[in-house]
Amino acid sequence: xxxxxxxxxxxxxxxxxxxxxxxxxxxxxxxxxxxxxxxxxxxxxxxxxxxxxxxxxxxxxxxxxxxxxxxxxxxxxxxxxxxxxxxxxxxxxxxxxxxxxxxxxxxxxxxxxxxxxxxxxxxxxxxxxxxxxxxxxxxxxxxxxxxxxxxxxxxxxxxxxxxxxxxxxxxxxxxxxxxxxxxxxxxxxxxxx
Numbered sequence: 652x653x654x655x656x657x658x659x660x661x662x663x664x665x666x667x668x669x670x671x672x673x674x675x676x677x678x679x680x681x682x683x684x685x686x687x688x689x690x691x692x693x694x695x696x697x698x699x700x701x702x703x704x705x706x707x708x709x710x711x712x713x714x715x716x717x718x719x720x721x722x723x724x725x726x727x728x729x730x731x732x733x734x735x736x737x738x739x740x741x742x743x744x745x746x747x748x749x750x751x752x753x754x755x756x757x758x759x760x761x762x763x764x765x766x767x768x769x770x771x772x773x774x775x776x777x778x779x780x781x782x783x784x785x786x787x788x789x790x791x792x793x794x795x796x797x798x799x800x801x802x803x804x805x806x807x808x809x810x811x812x813x814x815x816x817x818x819x820x821x822x823x824x825x826x827x828x829x830x831x832x833x834x835x836x837x838x839x840x841x842x843x844x
Contacts, residue, residue, distance in 0.1 A: 665699035667722050671715040672697070686710040705744050705753075706782025706825075713786070720768045720840070732760050739771070750775035750833075758837070765842075772836040774799065779827030788820040790840050797834025801826040 672682055679690040679697075686693075688707055695701045696711075703711065705719070712719050734740075739756040758769040774797070783802075793815045801808050804822040809829070818824060820840065828834040 663699075664702060664722055665697045668693075668711065668715070669697040671717055675715055677714075682711070682714060685714045702743050704781035706780060706784060708744075709784050709786060718786075718842075734758070748775050748777040750777060753778040767839060767841050769837065769839040771795075772834070772838050774826075774828040774834045774836070776828050776831055776833070780825045783823045783825045784820075785823045786820050788840055788842050789817070790820050790824075790838065791815065791817045792836050792838040795835040795837065797828055797832050797836075798830035799826050799834050799836060800829045 672679070677685075679693045682688075683690045683693055686707065687710065688703075692701070692703070692707075693711075696703050702708075708719055708722065712722055734757075739758065740760070742755045742757070743752040744755060753775065754773040756771040756773060758771060759765065759767060772792075779799070792810075794810050794812055796812050798809065798811045801810060801816055801824065803816075803818045803824045808816065810816055
């Protein structure tokens with residue numbers, strides 16, 4: 652089982668969302684209109700009761716002038732970070748599937764000014780991005796185990812163990828674990844998304 656090493660990630664995320672929304676002088680209703688999300692859901696996110704899907708989190712971050720990576724920032728300024736198995740900070744993403752949540756295990760602690768963001772995506776069967784994403788940058792990934800279907804700019808690719816991918820992040824993209832077992836993907840974004 653993965654060990655949770657960050658303190659209450661949903662609550663920490665909620666505090667940051669609330670702070671950034673107040674800084675932008677937006678009400679929950681205004682942010683909801685900009686992101687296509689209900690006030691109720693945004694309120695639950697800010698109170699740390701739920702972690703939104705990556706798709707919704709991306710829309711919220713864009714409206715608040717932040718990146719998704721910044722929302723999970725631990726503000727560490729380490730020049731070297733080493734995580735042993737089970738020690739990586741773990742983030743749950745979005746709605747759970749019958750097989751559990753998609754998880755991100757951080758390979759690089761986020762810090763303002765970094766050039767990269769790297770995570771180990773642990774995606775249960777049926778899990779994935781839960782929507783189409785688009786943002787500045789580039790992405791590269793390597794599938795360690797499992798099978799994912801990745802769609803980039805309307806073209807779908809099936810990628811299995813040992814397969815890799817690269818694309819410009821501005822292109823609309825989404826992914827899903829279409830296999831029967833958990834997929835594990837090393838995923839790197841530049842700049843941090």
